[in-house]
Amino acid sequence: MNDTRESAEGHPVIRAIRTRRVVRSLTTAPIDQGDLEAVVDSARYAPRAGNRRIHRYVVVTRPEMLRALRMISPGMLQVPTAAVVVCVDWDRAGTFGFTQADPGPYVDVGTATATMLLAAHALGLGAGPVTSFSATAAATLLGLPGSVRPELIICLGHPAARRTPALRRRPGNEWADVVHWDRGARSAGSGSPHGRDTTRQRERDEQRIWSQIRKITPAPAPATVAAPAPASAPVPGLEEHGAEAFVDVYADDAELTNVVGKTFQGREAIVGHLRRLFADPRFLAGTPVGSPRSQLRWVTDDVVIVKTYTEREGQQTLAGSPLPLRKTYALRVFRRENEAWLLVSDFYMDVRGESTLSYEEDTSQPS
Ligand SMILES: Cc1cc2nc3c(=O)[nH]c(=O)nc-3n(C[C@H](O)[C@H](O)[C@H](O)COP(=O)(O)O)c2cc1C
Numbered sequence: 530m531n532d533t534r535e536s537a538e539g540h541p542v543i544r545a546i547r548t549r550r551v552v553r554s555l556t557t558a559p560i561d562q563g564d565l566e567a568v569v570d571s572a573r574y575a576p577r578a579g580n581r582r583i584h585r586y587v588v589v590t591r592p593e594m595l596r597a598l599r600m601i602s603p604g605m606l607q608v609p610t611a612a613v614v615v616c617v618d619w620d621r622a623g624t625f626g627f628t629q630a631d632p633g634p635y636v637d638v639g640t641a642t643a644t645m646l647l648a649a650h651a652l653g654l655g656a657g658p659v660t661s662f663s664a665t666a667a668a669t670l671l672g673l674p675g676s677v678r679p680e681l682i683i684c685l686g687h688p689a690a691r692r693t694p695a696l697r698r699r700p701g702n703e704w705a706d707v708v709h710w711d712r713g714a715r716s717a718g719s720g721s722p723h724g725r726d727t728t729r730q731r732e733r734d735e736q737r738i739w740s741q742i743r744k745i746t747p748a749p750a751p752a753t754v755a756a757p758a759p760a761s762a763p764v765p766g767l768e769e770h771g772a773e774a775f776v777d778v779y780a781d782d783a784e785l786t787n788v789v790g791k792t793f794q795g796r797e798a799i800v801g802h803l804r805r806l807f808a809d810p811r812f813l814a815g816t817p818v819g820s821p822r823s824q825l826r827w828v829t830d831d832v833v834i835v836k837t838y839t840e841r842e843g844q845q846t847l848a849g850s851p852l853p854l855r856k857t858y859a860l861r862v863f864r865r866e867n868e869a870w871l872l873v874s875d876f877y878m879d880v881r882g883e884s885t886l887s888y889e890e891d892t893s894q895p896s
Contacts, residue, residue, distance in 0.1 A: 545647055545650055545651050546647065548650070549646060549647060549650040551656070551657035551658070552607070552655025552656060552657055552686075552688045553606045553607040553655075553657055554607065554655075554688065554689040554690060555607050555608060555609060555610065555655050555684075555686030555687060555688060555689055556610075556686065556687045556688075556689050557608075557610065558610070558686075558687045559590075559610050559611075560590075560610055560611050560654060560685060560686065560687070564652045564654060565588065565590070565611055565685070567648060567652060568613070568645050568648045568649045568652065568654065568656075568685065569586055569588055569613055569645070571644050571645055571647075571648035572584075572586060572613075572615075572641040572644055572645050574644060575637070575640040575641040575643070575644040575645075576640050577633075577637040577640060577641070578627075578633030578634065578636060578637055578790055579625065579633065579789060579790045581621075581622070581625050581627075583617060583618050583621045583622040583625065583627065583634060583637075584615060584616060584617055584618070584634070584637060584638065584641060585616040585617075585618050585673075585677050586613055586614070586615060586616070586641075587613070587614040587616060587671055587673070587679070588611065588612075588613055588614075589611065589612045589613075589614065589671075590610070590611045594670065594671075595608075595609060595610070595611075595612060597670050598612060598614075598662070598667060598670065598682065601662055601663045601666035601667060601670065602659055602661060602662035602663075602667075602682065603661050603662070604659045604660065604661025604662060605659045605661075605662065605682065605684060606657075607655075607657055607684045607686065608686075609684035609685055609686045610685065610686040610687070611684075611685040611686065612682050612683060612684050612685065613645060613682070613683040613685065614667060614671065614679045614681075614682050615638050615641055615642060615679070615680055615681045615682070615683065616673065616677045616678055616679045616680060617634045617635075617637075617638065617677070617678055617680055618674075618676055618677050619634075619676045619677070619678060620674075620676035621676070622634050625789065626789060626791045627791070631791065631792065632792075633790065635680065638680045638681050642658050642681055642683060645683055646658065646683065649683075649685055653687075653688075654685055654686065654687060654688070655685070655686050655687060655688035655689075656683055656684065656685050657683070657684050658681055658682070658683055658684075659681070659682045659683075659684060660680070660681050660682075662679075662682060664678055664679045664680070667679040667682070731827075734833070734865070734870065735825060735833075737869070737870050738825065738833055738835065738863055738870045739823075739825075741778050741863070741870060741872065742823060742835055742837065742861070744774045744775075744778060745774055745775055745778055745872075746821050746823075746837055746839065746859070747813075747817045747821070747839055747841065748817055748820060748821050748839075771807040771813075772800060772803035772804040772806070772807040775799070775800060775803050776796075776800055778871065778872045779796040779799055779800070779871060779872050779873075779875070780796065780864060780866065780871035780872065780873045781795065781796050782794075782795060782796075782873065783795065783796050783799060783871070783872055783873050783874065783875065784799075784873070784874050784875070785799045785802065785874075785875040785876075785877075786874075786875070786876045786877065787877050788857065788877045788878055788879045799875070811844070811845060811847075814843060814844050814845060815841050815842050815843025815844045815855075816841065816842060816843055817839060817840065817841050818840040818841060818842050818854065819840060821837050821838065821839045822837070822838045823835055823836065823837040823838075824836045830865075831864060831865040832862065832863070832864055832865075833862075833863045833870070834860070834861065834862055834863075835860075835861045835863065836858060836859070836860050836861075837858070837859045837861070838856070838857070838858055839856075839857050839859070840854055840855065840856050840857075841854070841855045841857070842854050842855070855879060856879065856880035857877060857878070857879050857880070858877070858878050858879075858880065859875065859876070859877050860874075860876040860877075860878070861874065861875050861876070862874040
């Protein structure tokens with residue numbers, strides 16, 4: 530690993546990552562407008578959840594506004610000559626189903642910030658993030674609309690010192706202690722706790738899991754599920770039971786992520802969401818095409834992943850125009866709980882032709 534670390538050192542991006550430090554000592558020299566624009570512009574190259582553009586970037590260069598921002602920011606230790614206030618437009622976020630409890634918009638603040646910090650460093654500027662400030666006061670000072678909430682401020686300026694300070698070592702909390710390689714229980718198989726009964730136990734487990742899968746998978750007929758070990762008795766499927774088919778399937782701490790990346794935490798929230806969906810006649814519009822295709826993989830003796838592919842035709846957009854054949858993957862993680870197999874993660878994704886996901890036609894800003 531050391532060789533790799535050293536050879537990576539020669540790469541300019543790796544070098545930039547390793548030499549960037551938060552700079553809190555800045556000169557009073559103004560930042561070139563082109564450089565400032567390049568820093569802000571770099572945010573748009575940062576990855577973001579669902580490829581949504583729900584963030585707003587407010588650039589501050591007026592000295593009196595910078596002074597006012599400092600007054601409401603106990604964590605702003607530097608005296609910047611410019612600042613970028615990274616905000617989330619929650620009204621806009623809401624139109625894509627994001628709430629303030631969803632992690633995506635905040636993670637995006639982080640990816641945009643990291644990208645801008647690196648861009649500033651590459652241009653020889655000093656930069657540092659600040660979250661210790663009053664968001665309401667900042668919004669008031671900047672005259673932001675009610676739905677636009679400042680989440681982070683990037684301070685910018687010319688560094689007073691040229692040299693990058695070295696990373697401090699922290700005894701007792703070494704890097705090797707916080708990085709985990711290939712973590713998790715080893716794959717099941719040899720040395721299984723089921724001993725000689727492994728194969729039969731596996732078959733019984735898989736029958737239980739397939740039975741759960743059939744309950745929650747839209748299919749022309751339950752018997753057509755392409756399972757390696759089909760259960761003997763047919764199980765009434767999702768089309769008959771609707772949201773109720775899911776009630777006993779999820780673990781208490783389960784998580785469901787839908788095709789637009791919105792996540793529901795916990796069985797109660799998931800089942801509530803599914804009841805709302807099933808109450809909408811558009812949700813089950815159209816008909817399944819062919820049999821679902823499922824693959825089951827044992828990860829450990831107590832964890833199984835099932836990937837299911839389904840096709841459905843005859844669905845429509847919210848505006849009522851016809852949708853082409855819908856191809857969807859469901860990636861499900863089951864966990865053994867006592868004798869039952871419960872769904873802990875239920876992740877849906879539509880198959881798309883493009884290499885980059887683009888859920889929206891965003892004409893509000895140039896891309
Ligand atoms: C989410 C976040 C919030 C931060 N808030 C502040 C802050 O309010 N004030 C500050 O001086 N530094 C802040 N920092 C900077 C960290 O203190 C700094 O990144 C950390 O000490 C590591 O230093 P380095 O980036 O120079 O390696 C913040 C960093 C992050 C990622």
